[in-house]
Amino acid sequence: MVLFLDGGxxxxxxxxxxxxxxxxxxxxxxxxxxxxTENMDWNKVCRYLEEAQAIVxxxxxxxxxxxxxxLRFLExxxxxxxxxxxxxxxxxxxxYTELYEGExxxxxxEILKNFCLRANITWGRGLGIGGNNLETxxxxxxxxxxxxxxxxDFRLGFLxxxxxxxxxxxxxxxxxxxxxxxxxxxxxxxxxxRAKKINRVKIAQN
Amino acid sequence: MKVxxxxxxxxxxxxxxxxxxxKDIVIGESMETAEKDIEKLIxxxxxxxxxxxxxxxxxxxxxxxVLNKCxxxxxxxxxxxxxxxxxxxxxxxxxxFGMVCCFYGDQITAxxxxxxxxxxxxxxxxxxxRGVKIVFYNTVDELKNCKELSSxxx
Numbered sequence: 017m018v019l020f021l022d023g024g025x026x027x028x029x030x031x032x033x034x035x036x037x038x039x040x041x042x043x044x045x046x047x048x049x050x051x052x053t054e055n056m057d058w059n060k061v062c063r064y065l066e067e068a069q070a071i072v073x074x075x076x077x078x079x080x081x082x083x084x085x086x087l088r089f090l091e092x093x094x095x096x097x098x099x100x101x102x103x104x105x106x107x108x109x110x111x112y113t114e115l116y117e118g119e120x121x122x123x124x125x126e127i128l129k130n131f132c133l134r135a136n137i138t139w140g141r142g143l144g145i146g147g148n149n150l151e152t153x154x155x156x157x158x159x160x161x162x163x164x165x166x167x168x169d170f171r172l173g174f175l176x177x178x179x180x181x182x183x184x185x186x187x188x189x190x191x192x193x194x195x196x197x198x199x200x201x202x203x204x205x206x207x208x209x210r211a212k213k214i215n216r217v218k219i220a221q222n
Numbered sequence: 223m224k225v226x227x228x229x230x231x232x233x234x235x236x237x238x239x240x241x242x243x244x245k246d247i248v249i250g251e252s253m254e255t256a257e258k259d260i261e262k263l264i265x266x267x268x269x270x271x272x273x274x275x276x277x278x279x280x281x282x283x284x285x286x287x288v289l290n291k292c293x294x295x296x297x298x299x300x301x302x303x304x305x306x307x308x309x310x311x312x313x314x315x316x317x318x319f320g321m322v323c324c325f326y327g328d329q330i331t332a333x334x335x336x337x338x339x340x341x342x343x344x345x346x347x348x349x350x351x352r353g354v355k356i357v358f359y360n361t362v363d364e365l366k367n368c369k370e371l372s373s374x375x376x
Contacts, residue, residue: 080344081280084287091277115300116307123280123344126337130278133333204300204307211298 018042018182019068019105020049023075023086034074034110037172041179052089062096065103070140070182073128074110077144080123082111090128094135106140106185107132110178116203118146118192125190142190143178145171147203149210150195170195223247225263226374228273229284234362240374251284260291269320270351272342273365276325276358279337289345304347311350321351322370326359 020035035049048068050061052075065071075082097103109128111121121144132139148171174193181188195203223245228235232252242248247263264270274285281289299310323342330338339356346354355370365371 079286079289079348080341081286081289083290084283087277087280087283087286091283115309120306123337123341126333126340127278127280130331130334130337133331134278200302200307204302208299214298 017046017048017064017068018070018072019064020047021071021073021089022049022051023073023089024052024083034072034175037175038072038179038182041176042183045183052085054085054088056089058092062101065093065096065105066101068103068105070108070185071103071105071137072108072110072178072182075112075124077111077113077121077124080120081127082124087127090131090135094131097135097137103135103137106138106182106187108140108178108182109142110175111142111144112148113144113146114149114207116147116194116200118144118194120144120146122190122192139187140185141178141181141188143174144190144192145174146192146194147198149207150198150203170197223267224269224271225249225267226271226273227285227288228271229275229282230273230362238362238365240371242374249288260288264292264349267319269322270349271322271324271371273324273326276327276330276334276338279331279334280341281338292349308348319351321346321349321354323354323356324359324365324368324371325357326362326365328360330358330360 020038022035035047039047048064050056050064073086075086081087093103107128109125111124113121121142125142125144128142129139131137170193174191177191194200198206224243225247226240226242227249229251230238232250235250247267249260249263272281272285275282277283280286300307301310302308321342323338325335325338335358338358342356343354357368357370359365359368
């Protein structure tokens, strides 16, 4: 059984993006999703953690770390292990950042690895994805549509690769990716143009 | 003005006995500070002191939550700095405020210490701080020995 933990990945195209792109590659594997919130059913999650053979955490990264909710959840898991809970699953991470370079999630990845060491959980593999805000651009030009399609494909391939690692429960080297089809400067330009547009709409609405 | 953000419990904070100037601002777990206030404070202080438990080689959930609340203080615009994309910082005191990160906790491993150091420096770059000082202590009481905080102890 694979437990998919949604740590509030707003930057993914939609909340099901990571799950749906990995689902087909997990084949007949049972996939259970749980959203990390303050009011989550802890007993239920605890049971899942115990039964799971693989845990996949998908989360957004701001200021080089996962959100405070995810950190609180990890601390709770560690405490459960100290209290006698046994987690035999392998831990995989998919981290999203709005910044262009996927490498900017590597500090958050280290934090997750440190958690695994503390909680005696085997680290599987990390995938850090940069440039996630690109596809939310609402520009309707045909060129942009083409680029958008490439962008989604680009992320999909790596997510499916991650799903294979999850399915086979094997460890691998962490991978950090960015949208190669778009240059760093072009990405900054696109994001800033969109932000300006949103600002203008907000001002007009006010 | 100095802004001190800490995750200590009320008792430990009182025991520490830090003394502040009138202008200094303290943000703790027991105090409710609005998102906008945090943004303004961090955007206008001369020194930002973060006193945090070292959690897996990073800030504690409370400190990370406070830092995340400053999200609007930078962004949504991006810019290129040091060959990487970073959020644009809106405040007027960029490159003028110093950042002090005090981590405490027993059994901090070498890996966690290294990770916490890298995160602190990286956050300093993101917030466009003038400089970042990082110190580690085993207990909260040892914070009294911290040179960077000596001005708060009479």
